[in-house]
Amino acid sequence: MMTLESYLPEMLATRRDLHQHPELGWTEFRTTERIVKTVRALGFETIVGRALFNLDYTFGRNEEMIRDAANQALRDGMDAEIMKELDGYTGCMAIFDTGRPGPVTALRFDIDCVAVEEDKTDANEAWREGFTSKVRGLMHACGHDAHTAVGLGVARWIHDNADRLNGKIKLIFQPAEEGTKGAAGIAFSKNLDDVNYMIGAHIGVKARLHEVGVIRSGFLSTTKYNVQFTGVAAHSGSCAQLGRNALMAACNAAVQLMGIPRHGKGNTNVNVGIVDAGEGRNIVGAHANMEIEVRGERSEINAYMEECAKRMISGCATSYGVDYKIETAGMATSVVSDTMLCDLITEAAKNTEGVQRVFDIDACPGSEDCSLLMNAVQKHGGQAAFFFFGCDHPGHHLKTFQIQDTESMPVGFSVYVKLLEKLNATGC
Amino acid sequence: MMTLESYLPEMLATRRDLHQHPELGWTEFRTTERIVKTVRALGFETIVGRALFNLDYTFGRNEEMIRDAANQALRDGMDAEIMKELDGYTGCMAIFDTGRPGPVTALRFDIDCVAVEEDKTDANEAWREGFTSKVRGLMHACGHDAHTAVGLGVARWIHDNADRLNGKIKLIFQPAEEGTKGAAGIAFSKNLDDVNYMIGAHIGVKARLHEVGVIRSGFLSTTKYNVQFTGVAAHSGSCAQLGRNALMAACNAAVQLMGIPRHGKGNTNVNVGIVDAGEGRNIVGAHANMEIEVRGERSEINAYMEECAKRMISGCATSYGVDYKIETAGMATSVVSDTMLCDLITEAAKNTEGVQRVFDIDACPGSEDCSLLMNAVQKHGGQAAFFFFGCDHPGHHLKTFQIQDTESMPVGFSVYVKLLEKLNATGC
């Protein structure tokens, strides 16, 4: 049997290659190609691209940008057959069926990057090691490159240890986690229907290098909306009365939304992050776009925020006599992990070489759309959990983000495979 | 035949008595009593109080204040029989039927005061002459005392000159002109159905002493609204989510209303004059009242303002999930006087002793609810006009307002009776 350390070189190579070729959410064509080729070579069945999703819940897609990215990927040499299979969507579920009865365990790895221009100074380990991003303005500044690399490492371990395992293992390589856009389409698809255990992880966050944090409960429930107001243009000087002012509807909505009152039963948040309105200085603004998000400590609190937000948007449209459209652009929820799985993670982490501290987390601000996959599995009676495997990072989404991959990735990898050894062990 | 001058002493006595006993709109009980007794003694039929109005259009009544005022009037010695006839409403239409065929001419005199504490210094002619207001906080600071006195003078003149007149003459002593509350109920009643000529006047405004201004067209169309938002109270600290914030609906509505855009086809105005909202510092405000008004250069422009205002109020109620009620509290419109009557007024004024200048007015800001009476008559084919008879005043509604009654009232009186001599002359 191969040692766990023996998987590291391939994970490093994968991670550093992906780090140089970051792709934004829904455009991870090259990344998906690499995943698909790798897992197929290891004997996994695959569900790829469009087939992975309930298309009613794939949020925040910019079809023009996606089309451009697909064309660029083809020009850069991507396999046209795989592109065809993807049918405009990215991501891959790799399924390993041991052929023996047993539970279905799903692990989730997210694969997209963020829109940050990477630091090209010696302060950045990727720069010192020569594997910084080759794409201007894009960077794996949240560590999803490491997630993917760990996932492919786990795939190889499954292949190598197939005869020690039973049941099925589903590795979910999920696109578009940033903005919580990608998970919902999988969560509301049929592809999780048979899953008994759903486990996800993130590098860094609240765990420093040599630490593992187990999320007993946490994450904010959140909904992202794109709002469009559409009015009627008119020359503001000579006939403003003929106009319908979408710009003013948006500005008033922004003002009102920021004032949604706190909920007495748990934390809330709201932000109007983008307002882009109007056609010209002396025109009654006929178009306005807003990008907003609400959050709540739990899903019912987030639902309160959603309801308030929708009411205000509707009210402002009424005030100015304009039409409006509210489009969900992302979604995540809060989680309560199952104790059995949390305890298994804790044990696995404690048995992992190099881990110096394992701790529980009961409240975790920020949102993570793996929560939707976890809730989906729990809803039909399965169990779910989430953990952080640490690294010393300066803050996610910063241009100086780094992860000490040689030390951090083995920890995530080890916890995953030890979990599989427990959950899908023959004889279990 | 009596000279016109011979009517002055009684007009002065009347005006100075009324000046000492000012009564706010809809509470002119004592004033109405005086009018009713006078005109009945002169052989006029009367329609008094409630019977004068279409009750669907009597705006801005504070029933509690009216009841208190009625009780006070009775305590002060008012005739209980007349009070009963009034049935809670003030005002009187005095009808003189000559018994001869001829046109029906209506003249309108408004009778209410304003809430201003009169200047009690030598700068004020009423103080120097010893007839200032005896009611704290109230004053005839708009000259309606003079209007009423002139109206009663005209009544006596009609009585004295009955055999020289034909047709019918209706003297409308209208309550509650301030805030444009009283005229609508008369305009939308049956009491104007037979009127052929409708003439109104105001002392002062744009006419100085010894001047007469003829309103060819003017006055802003206006609507006054009282707005109530009703939400749900809740402790703001512990359970704001259970509240529905009427205070915020009102504040947002105020902000939006002030921004109703200008109309390209004519002047507009809007004001939120009162916002009174909330129950306590740490309570989600469940009640909010606003007093607002919109104006437009013409009725269709005012209608645009009304529509915008209603939309905004409705929108803000939606935004905050509260109920709302919009109550019309006053109404007036714009006028275009009929040329024939304007020319007659001009001629009458030029033939009046002491008048040094007669001029036309084509645009008159401010609002006057006689406009509703004029429009009502014009709508069924009658004619209407309006004029100013001047005085040297420092500004209406000021505590120092004054009118030089011995000089100004005879001018108004003279124009009126000369008009009657033309319009209702036997032989016409």
Place this chain on the structure above:
Amino acid sequence: MMTLESYLPEMLATRRDLHQHPELGWTEFRTTERIVKTVRALGFETIVGRALFNLDYTFGRNEEMIRDAANQALRDGMDAEIMKELDGYTGCMAIFDTGRPGPVTALRFDIDCVAVEEDKTDANEAWREGFTSKVRGLMHACGHDAHTAVGLGVARWIHDNADRLNGKIKLIFQPAEEGTKGAAGIAFSKNLDDVNYMIGAHIGVKARLHEVGVIRSGFLSTTKYNVQFTGVAAHSGSCAQLGRNALMAACNAAVQLMGIPRHGKGNTNVNVGIVDAGEGRNIVGAHANMEIEVRGERSEINAYMEECAKRMISGCATSYGVDYKIETAGMATSVVSDTMLCDLITEAAKNTEGVQRVFDIDACPGSEDCSLLMNAVQKHGGQAAFFFFGCDHPGHHLKTFQIQDTESMPVGFSVYVKLLEKLNATGC
């Protein structure tokens, strides 16, 4: 030695008398008279009324209402000498000096009522027992009557047990706790300079009957502000450009204040509870009053809210060219109790007859101005703590609020005297 039970009848009598004579914050003249007379009779020195406070920090006083209340109290038979001593201020610090060296322990009892009309049905124990409020619109609906009665019971116990005690004991009968107005003036006075132990308590809140809750840390830091905007009136129709719109400054400020963003490090709250603005429908509003409050989980978070609020008020005044005044109307802060005292309270509670549960509280929403007294003592090196002694209540400030006084008051009394037995025991 008298049993603790033997103190109950007098406490009941006191509480039920006070319940029938509730007095609002800063007007507790009759209540103070009763306290002063009682404690003086028991050998306490007193600091009363004005002398109790640093007058720079006495918030939320309505001097006209206070004057009226004082006059009424005199008419109702209050001792004129005591009224003179009070010099317009209520409250009393009763000081018992054992004459022996030892610590200075201060206990705080608040004495004011709330503006609630008491329930006069059989659902209310006070109604069934015949001691409901005799003052229309006022009620001891927060249990401060019981606090005062317990305080006077403790005073008698001190008198009875004087020879078993050393050091000094200061009983602070504090006015105007509601709205967190009264404590600051005492906290910033010299009267706490020598205090070693500061202990406060509240009936009910999170403790049910037969329970005692120990506040290890909690309460929201809060600041109450009265805001006045002063502009310039003008006729909105004819010369709005001459006005300065205080009403609009207030409405915009309300809108902005509700949108102060959440603080990432702890809970916050804000409420605009009252907006009262404008002089008339067609007048540019020249006056506006707002009553607002901000809260923060800790004082530095509240300070962030204060800063945002002040900036917005200032900004809105600038926007509309109006003057403004921000007046502090109340203040409280968060507390971290000292462990030694908390442990003593826990022990005292466990040793109290009838107590079935003693529990710690680490987070308590709502605000309590005893926090200012506690912080003041801690700031100079003293210790402080706070506890709840329970009752089965339907919610504070409700007209149906009740406390089962025969069972609840003995618990509070017992914890207090057991603390004194420990803290000020001779031989300690």
Place this chain on the structure above:
Amino acid sequence: MMTLESYLPEMLATRRDLHQHPELGWTEFRTTERIVKTVRALGFETIVGRALFNLDYTFGRNEEMIRDAANQALRDGMDAEIMKELDGYTGCMAIFDTGRPGPVTALRFDIDCVAVEEDKTDANEAWREGFTSKVRGLMHACGHDAHTAVGLGVARWIHDNADRLNGKIKLIFQPAEEGTKGAAGIAFSKNLDDVNYMIGAHIGVKARLHEVGVIRSGFLSTTKYNVQFTGVAAHSGSCAQLGRNALMAACNAAVQLMGIPRHGKGNTNVNVGIVDAGEGRNIVGAHANMEIEVRGERSEINAYMEECAKRMISGCATSYGVDYKIETAGMATSVVSDTMLCDLITEAAKNTEGVQRVFDIDACPGSEDCSLLMNAVQKHGGQAAFFFFGCDHPGHHLKTFQIQDTESMPVGFSVYVKLLEKLNATGC
């Protein structure tokens, strides 16, 4: 002597060439080149480009766009020498000095196009005649191509009639009239110091084909502002308290600005036409841009609007703790033409073949920055006037705008040359 008709073919050719090569304000390089070459060939001295302006008053320049346009013009074959002379600025003052004593008369022709995609259907006369715009998205949809062509026609006429003229004639070919950006820099330069008569004109507007309208007074005073708010970005979910929200400052400012109250003494207008704010959905918006304009019937009324706008922008910056910058992006004012010149125009128009109606205009909404040139000349004692020479147009700035150039341009040309015949006739 040549007939006036003989000038038409060249004007037509010029206009139709310019129509095919429209250039936006401040990028009229090709247009300026044509003007400069033409007038120099006719014996005019020139002041071109940068030298034409007081650079403190050249508004609304997008330097990057201007640089790109200049480079494109060079690539398209523009004379590099002239480009160098222009030194980054467009426009030309062509000066014809007769060498004889006499008045200095300035005529103004604006030369820029608007950003409209021209109608390419048979409804458009330019399409039918085959001379539509060759630049995607740009069109001479306001007739400035005709103005320029007329100006060059006048130049040739001056050259041809030089010996009949005295004094000096200055033809101002002004860039960037759209958005009222270009005139101020000329008005506040020294180049008008010696001008005695300043005359401008516009095709169309309120005059139909065969009509001439004389602006006795009119145009709204206006100021265009670009406003930038700069705050501090922060993650809205985890640390909004560290941010400074420029987006909210802008939205509140938009809301407040739309509510600047009407001025009682004359018409006003305000528009917030563009709001572009924020960096991302979950970021406290650190940047916001607004494009606004205010207007007033006269310059003092516009000054009131300016003052209110600046106060509100400043107030909102204060409210949200952000910095702001207000940049003037355009400016025009109201005019009162001089009677002598108006009468001359009327006479010239009446003597022009094909003119069927000449009428006075006393109020003209909309703004025109020739007003600044007129005011500048009047300020030092000169005289100024403005007229419309008509065409049957569907509305300016529409893609279907057209002018019947063979019939309309001769009228403008004729009025101009007849004026010069009067104002600068030898023997005058």
